[in-house]
Amino acid sequence: WLAQSYGTRAKSAKCPAAANLLELMERKKTNLCASLDVTTSAELLKLAEEVGPQVCCVKTHCDVVSDWTEATGAELQRLAKAHDFVVFEDRKFADIGNTAALQYECGLHKISSWSDFVNAHITPGPFVIDALKGVKGAGACLLLAEMSSKGTVATGDAYVKSALDMADAHPDFVMGFIDQTPKNWKCAKDVDPGYVHMTPGISLASKGDKVGQQYTTPHMAIVDNGADVVIVGRGIYGASDAKSASAEYREAGWKAYEARLQM
Ligand code: UP6
Numbered sequence: 001w002l003a004q005s006y007g008t009r010a011k012s013a014k015c016p017a018a019a020n021l022l023e024l025m026e027r028k029k030t031n032l033c034a035s036l037d038v039t040t041s042a043e044l045l046k047l048a049e050e051v052g053p054q055v056c057c058v059k060t061h062c063d064v065v066s067d068w069t070e071a072t073g074a075e076l077q078r079l080a081k082a083h084d085f086v087v088f089e090d091r092k093f094a095d096i097g098n099t100a101a102l103q104y105e106c107g108l109h110k111i112s113s114w115s116d117f118v119n120a121h122i123t124p125g126p127f128v129i130d131a132l133k134g135v136k137g138a139g140a141c142l143l144l145a146e147m148s149s150k151g152t153v154a155t156g157d158a159y160v161k162s163a164l165d166m167a168d169a170h171p172d173f174v175m176g177f178i179d180q181t182p183k184n185w186k187c188a189k190d191v192d193p194g195y196v197h198m199t200p201g202i203s204l205a206s207k208g209d210k211v212g213q214q215y216t217t218p219h220m221a222i223v224d225n226g227a228d229v230v231i232v233g234r235g236i237y238g239a240s241d242a243k244s245a246s247a248e249y250r251e252a253g254w255k256a257y258e259a260r261l262q263m
Helices: 006-012 016-026 041-054 070-083 099-103 125-133 157-169 217-226 243-263
Strands: 030-034 056-062 087-088 119-122 140-144 176-178 197-201 229-232
Touching: 006 016, 016 087, 016 140, 016 176, 016 197, 030 041, 030 157, 041 056, 041 243, 056 070, 056 217, 070 087, 125 140, 140 157, 157 176, 176 229, 197 217, 217 229, 217 243, 229 243
Parallel strands: 030 056, 030 229, 056 087, 087 119, 119 140, 140 176, 176 197, 197 229
Antiparallel strands: none
């Protein structure tokens, strides 16, 4: 997948949400996902409005927002349509299928009603995917194949291979992976180019935080490690000017992608 354009890969994607995101990235010329991890609806929506023109995706953690209502999700979707981005709720489902489906559809957040896609850990096994897929109005799902945090136990060839096998068993619903170094996976050559690789732990300024986050740059992530989408949180919403920070990350991400295509 590393040598192919997003647009070309969109055509081979088996999951409609993957095809849609890859097409969007090609059309809008951005591979930046802003992770807006703020704690009020007003801050979240203000940031989404500010960074909207620069991003292909806005990532949320709805359960850190203290005043989340149905209107928060609806307004996010309105902004997504207005600015041409998709909405990814980073819920990291990790329970048995029945519970994960309830968490996706019900509760205060009704995640399935406003998110375009979500993600899940592979630790429960493949039925968590069946369960999420069975929810009415379900979007799509990314699987966590690797994490950015220091000391993660989600590592090694066998773990990655499990993620890949689970994805390949549900190619219409699994759109890709949250990962760190897909280019260097032992099984990299077997990865379907229709999957999207989204990589968090990205910063131009910092190497990490006090609680185990580890950062790499957009260039390293995309060129050296094989990421498609760079996910940036504090580098954008923690900046004094989120608008210009998002423009800066967008440019760095797109330049790295263009450099990769030349290799
Ligand atoms: N995230 C990671 N690493 C992972 C998976 N997810 O950082 O392996 C998520 C975090 C956060 C964002 O939950 O929302 O990506 C990264 O934020 P940051 O750029 O502020 O560190």
